[in-house]
Amino acid sequence: MARVQLHDVCKRFGHVTAVESANLSIGDGEFFALLGPSGCGKTTTLRLIAGLETPTSGRIVIGERDVTDLPPRDRDVSMVFQDYALYPHMTILDNVGYPLKVRGVPRPEIQSRVGAVAESLRINHLLDRRPAQLSGGQQQRAAVARCVVHSPQVFLFDEPLSNLDAKLRLEARGFLKHLQKEVGITAVYVTHDQAEAMALADRMAVMSEGRIIQVGSPLAVYRRPETTFVASFIGNPPMNLIPCRLALADGSAALSTPSFGLDITPLRPRLAASLHNGDTVTLGIRPEHMTLCAESMPCTMPGQVYAIQPLGSEVLVLVQVDDTTIAVRLFTDDPPLQAQHVHVGLTMERVMLYDSAGRLAVT
Amino acid sequence: MNQPARQSRPSLSHWIRFFLSRGAFALLVSLISAFFALPMLWLLLTPFNARGTLAVEIPAQPTLANFQRVFANAFAMHALVNSAILGLGGMLLVTLVATLAAYSLARTDVPGRDLFVYGLILFSSVVTGTAAMVPIFMMIFYLGLIDTHLAVILVCTGGLLPTATFIMRDFIEGLPRSYEESALVSGATPWQMFRDVVLPLVRPGMMVVAIWAFVNVWGTFLIPFILLRSPQNMPATVAIYSFYTEAGTPIITLTSAYSLLFGLPVLFLYLFVNWRYGFRFFGGIKR
Numbered sequence: 001m002a003r004v005q006l007h008d009v010c011k012r013f014g015h016v017t018a019v020e021s022a023n024l025s026i027g028d029g030e031f032f033a034l035l036g037p038s039g040c041g042k043t044t045t046l047r048l049i050a051g052l053e054t055p056t057s058g059r060i061v062i063g064e065r066d067v068t069d070l071p072p073r074d075r076d077v078s079m080v081f082q083d084y085a086l087y088p089h090m091t092i093l094d095n096v097g098y099p100l101k102v103r104g105v106p107r108p109e110i111q112s113r114v115g116a117v118a119e120s121l122r123i124n125h126l127l128d129r130r131p132a133q134l135s136g137g138q139q140q141r142a143a144v145a146r147c148v149v150h151s152p153q154v155f156l157f158d159e160p161l162s163n164l165d166a167k168l169r170l171e172a173r174g175f176l177k178h179l180q181k182e183v184g185i186t187a188v189y190v191t192h193d194q195a196e197a198m199a200l201a202d203r204m205a206v207m208s209e210g211r212i213i214q215v216g217s218p219l220a221v222y223r224r225p226e227t228t229f230v231a232s233f234i235g236n237p238p239m240n241l242i243p244c245r246l247a248l249a250d251g252s253a254a255l256s257t258p259s260f261g262l263d264i265t266p267l268r269p270r271l272a273a274s275l276h277n278g279d280t281v282t283l284g285i286r287p288e289h290m291t292l293c294a295e296s297m298p299c300t301m302p303g304q305v306y307a308i309q310p311l312g313s314e315v316l317v318l319v320q321v322d323d324t325t326i327a328v329r330l331f332t333d334d335p336p337l338q339a340q341h342v343h344v345g346l347t348m349e350r351v352m353l354y355d356s357a358g359r360l361a362v363t
Numbered sequence: 364m365n366q367p368a369r370q371s372r373p374s375l376s377h378w379i380r381f382f383l384s385r386g387a388f389a390l391l392v393s394l395i396s397a398f399f400a401l402p403m404l405w406l407l408l409t410p411f412n413a414r415g416t417l418a419v420e421i422p423a424q425p426t427l428a429n430f431q432r433v434f435a436n437a438f439a440m441h442a443l444v445n446s447a448i449l450g451l452g453g454m455l456l457v458t459l460v461a462t463l464a465a466y467s468l469a470r471t472d473v474p475g476r477d478l479f480v481y482g483l484i485l486f487s488s489v490v491t492g493t494a495a496m497v498p499i500f501m502m503i504f505y506l507g508l509i510d511t512h513l514a515v516i517l518v519c520t521g522g523l524l525p526t527a528t529f530i531m532r533d534f535i536e537g538l539p540r541s542y543e544e545s546a547l548v549s550g551a552t553p554w555q556m557f558r559d560v561v562l563p564l565v566r567p568g569m570m571v572v573a574i575w576a577f578v579n580v581w582g583t584f585l586i587p588f589i590l591l592r593s594p595q596n597m598p599a600t601v602a603i604y605s606f607y608t609e610a611g612t613p614i615i616t617l618t619s620a621y622s623l624l625f626g627l628p629v630l631f632l633y634l635f636v637n638w639r640y641g642f643r644f645f646g647g648i649k650r
Contacts, residue, residue, distance in 0.1 A: 052544050073550040085545035089563045098559070099549040146549065156548075 003028050004049060004154055004186060009058030011044055018044040020210040022058070026188065026203075031180050033201035034190045037233070041210040042190045043158055049188060050156050051075050063153055073102075079156040082163065084143040086131035092118075092142050093127040099150040117145045137168045144176070148183065155180070155187040161196065173199055194234050198222065206230050228358040231284050237316065239284045239352070240326040242301075246353075248277040255283055257322050263298045266348050272361040275353075281361065284352035287316070287329040292336060293345040300343040305336050319344055410620035417615065429620040433606075438594055439621060442602030445512070446581050447628070449598055452516040453580035457523050458573045464524070465531030466561065470543075487525030492518075492585050500589050510592040518590065519580045527572045534568030535561070570640050578629055599625050 004026040011019040019041040026032045034042035047053045049060060051072035060068045067075045078099065086095050094101075096118065097110040105113075118124040121141045131139055140160060147155055160176075161169045177200050180187050191197050197204050198218040205215045206229075214226045225231035231239040244255040244262070253271060255262040262283075275281070293300050303319040303326070310316075315335045317328045319342060328344060336342055355361045401419055409415035410429050412422035433439060468476065492499070499518055508514035538561065546556040562569075584600040591597055599621070606617040 050548050052547070072544075072548045073552065077548065079545065079548045081541045081545055083539065083541055085539070085541040087542060087546075087560055087564075098546070098551075102546075102549060102551040102555050102559075150550070 003061075003063065004032075004188065005061040006045070006049075007059040007061070009045075009048060009055045009060060011041075011048060011053060012056045017210050019048065019055075022212055024205060024212070024215070026186060029184045029186055031177070031187045031189065031200055031202045033197035033204035034188065034207060035192070035194060035197040035201075035204050035233075036207035037192055039209075040207040042192075042207050045207070046079075046156055046158055046188060046190045049154070050077055050079050075154075076152050077154045077156055078147040078150065078152040079158065080140075080143045080147050080160045082159045084131075084139050084160075084163075086139055086142055086146075088131055091128055091130060092123065092134070095131065096127075096142060096146045096149055099146065103150065113149055114145070117149045121145050121148075136164055137172065140164060140172060144179070148179070151183075151185070153186065155185055157187065157189040159191055161191075162193075169196075176200065195236055198234070206233060224360065225284070225352070226360045228282055228284070228354045231352065231354070235286060237287055237327040239286050240290075240324070241354075242283040242285075242321060242324050242326065244281055244283050246275060246277065246279045246281045248275060248279075255281070259322050260301050262301065264348070264351065264353075267351060267353070267362060270363045271353065272355070272363070275355060275361050280356045282354040282358070284354060285326075285346050285350060287327040289347040289350040290326075290328045291345045292317070292328065292330065293343040296343050297345065299348060300345045303342055303344055305338055305340045305342060308335050308338060310335070406619060406623055406626070409615065410623045413616065415616040415619055429616045430624075433617055433620045433624065436605060438597075439599070439602050439605055441595060442597050442599045443624065443628075445596060445602075446598035446600070446625075448512055449515055449519070449583075449587070450577045450581040452512065453519045453523070454573045454577040456516060456520045457527050457576040458569050460520065461524055461527035461531045461572055462535075462562070462565065462569060464528045465535050466557065468528065469532050469535040470540075483525040483528065487529075492522055492583075496585065496589060499586070503590055509590060510596060511590075512596060514590050515583075515587050515598075516580075518586050519583055520576075522586075523576050523579055527576060530572050530575075531565065531568050534565045538564055567640065570636055574632065574636055577632065581629060 004024070006022045006024040009019060009022040010017070022041075022045055024032075034045055036042050044053060048055055049062075051067065051070060051074075055068060058068075059066055062075055062077065086092075087098070090098070093111070093114055097114045100110045100113060114127070115124060118127055121144060123138055123141050123145060126134060126138060126142070131142070134142065140163075143160070157176075161172050164172060173196060189197070189200060201218055203215065203217050204221060206213045206221060208229055214221055214230050216224075221230065222234055225234060225239065228241055232241060242257070244257050247254045247256060248271075251268070252263070252265045253268045255264055296302065301321050303321040306318040306320045306325055308315065308317050313331075315330045315332060317330055317335060318325050319328055321344065326344070351362070352360060353362045405417075405419045408419060408421060411425040411427070412420070413424065413426045413428055415422075415429070468480065503509055503514045503518070506514070508517075542560050542564070543556055546560045547553070551559065581598075582600060583598075587598050588601050591601070594602075603618060603621055603625075606621055607613050
């Protein structure tokens with residue numbers, strides 16, 4: 001059980017910078033997610049923690065030890081790979097017991113410890129088989145068993161669920177979270193699926209192009225995305241982003257677009273000092289914080305219904321506002337009609353404003 | 364149905380042309396095959412013929428007398444044992460060194476690695492045993508290894524290593540790296556990882572290299588001929604000269620019998636490995 005710390009870690013491959021100035025502090029027993037699109041550096045960061053890559057600069061601390069110069073076997077971590085990496089020529093028993101075998105644990109003890117872990121993961125009837133004879137879900141549990149069996153200080157997961165079909169993925173999500181809470185071991189989890197990160201993590205880091213953009217609990221990141229990138233990455237459907245022009249005066253503020261004006265005076269005290277009259281800003285509002293109003297009001301935007309998607313538990317209405325298509329989440333049995341002209345109302349307290357560089361400009 | 368319905372069934376001339384073309388093709392193939400098969404046939408028939416010549420003829424009275432005389436030649440029989448020693452030694456050394464070298468070539472990223480590989484290609488195809496005959500003799504002489512099996516094994520290994528390394532590198536590159544990384548993170552030292560994960564998975568490649576190396580060393584003539592002096596160290600390829608007359612002509616019956624004996628171990632080895640492991644010439648195991 002340990003804290004993992006990254007101090008100014010950089011990793012360069014030739015001319016390509018995979019990770020730039022990463023600073024992280026992961027608490028003991030925490031489930032920490034590294035989230036981002038492909039190529040953002042999250043897997044490289046995980047491999048740096050594991051010891052499979054050496055940082056170009058910076059220090060990595062696990063527990064109280066500086067492990068930057070240590071090989072993987074001296075770091076007391078374990079890892080579940082995306083393709084599970086179960087050795088095809090060994091039985092599941094030998095596979096799961098391998099971390100114990102290389103540490104010189106005697107054979108009878110290996111068998112009993114593997115048996116115990118296999119039982120808790122419900123694969124004890126598969127111990128004599130080869131990996132090729134197991135289903136995808138069973139292979140995944142075997143890989144997790146191998147990760148758990150020697151009780152490391154940190155679990156590392158590299159997109160372990162992406163090879164499973166959708167239903168199995170949901171099941172495995174629940175079982176992974178339950179397992180981690182039970183054993184209480186710090187876990188670092190890499191994924192590109194924001195729903196997975198939200199569901200599993202205690203805290204997460206959103207990464208893009210080698211940099212950590214925002215760190216926080218899932219709800220904090222969801223409610224207050226600090227850049228337009230994070231806003232458009234988190235949430236399904238993601239936050240609506242509408243470009244506008246800011247009209248700022250001492251006692252009032254308003255947003256204007258070619259087709260409408262929106263009075264945002266209640267937000268005036270919270271606006272950042274760096275904003276000026278006439279700035280181009282981006283209005284951000286989540287689909288569930290909007291409604292459809294019967295008529296035009298100071299806090300509504302006019303639009304035309306683009307598409308209606310009934311999802312069972314809710315109705316997702318896509319509305320064309322100026323050049324942007326926004327999504328509105330409605331819980332109603334009486335959705336609007338296609339091509340109907342509507343007025344979209346927003347909850348003022350939930351409005352986010354981003355400056356021209358994409359940074360949050362509301363406190 | 365693009366043809367106009369001119370004839371309701373193929374004509375006789377059509378059939379004649381069909382059979383002639385097929386027949387001519389079959390004849391051609393038979394002639395070519397016979398050309399290659401004749402020496403094999405000669406090797407199978409002549410040892411059993413008391414009056415064997417260079418002609419391929421079925422013996423009128425098959426006999427084992429030739430074999431009896433060959434077995435009576437203790438020197439020649441012992442030479443077969445020497446061939447086996449050289450073959451096994453070369454096989455083990457080549458396989459071990461090639462696998463280790465190929466692993467580093469495939470997995471590490473040292474500067475100059477590609478230049479080294481290019482050099483290997485160059486040396487394996489340009490510098491042959493014949494061209495390097497004199498320097499090799501001088502080198503072994505100065506090492507004091509003339510007339511030892513070790514010298515022959517070392518020189519043959521050196522000649523076979525470039526190609527063997529290529530073959531092994533192909534197999535190793537076919538292995539997903541995540542197996543090795545998983546072993547390292549599980550706590551294995553690099554040697555444990557190599558022994559427990561890599562070696563078992565490249566076993567098909569090692570089989571290929573081992574058999575190929577054995578066959579090459581078993582059949583090598585020039586290197587033992589120049590490096591060995593004493594009769595009791597000679598392998599079969601050199602010892603076959605003992606079945607020549609003083610005038611320098613081969614005694615057909617005996618040389619053919621000895622050649623057949625010489626070829627049998629390789630044949631059995633191939634059959635055994637094929638039955639036990641199968642030969643997989645493509646690299647990598649798809650998982």
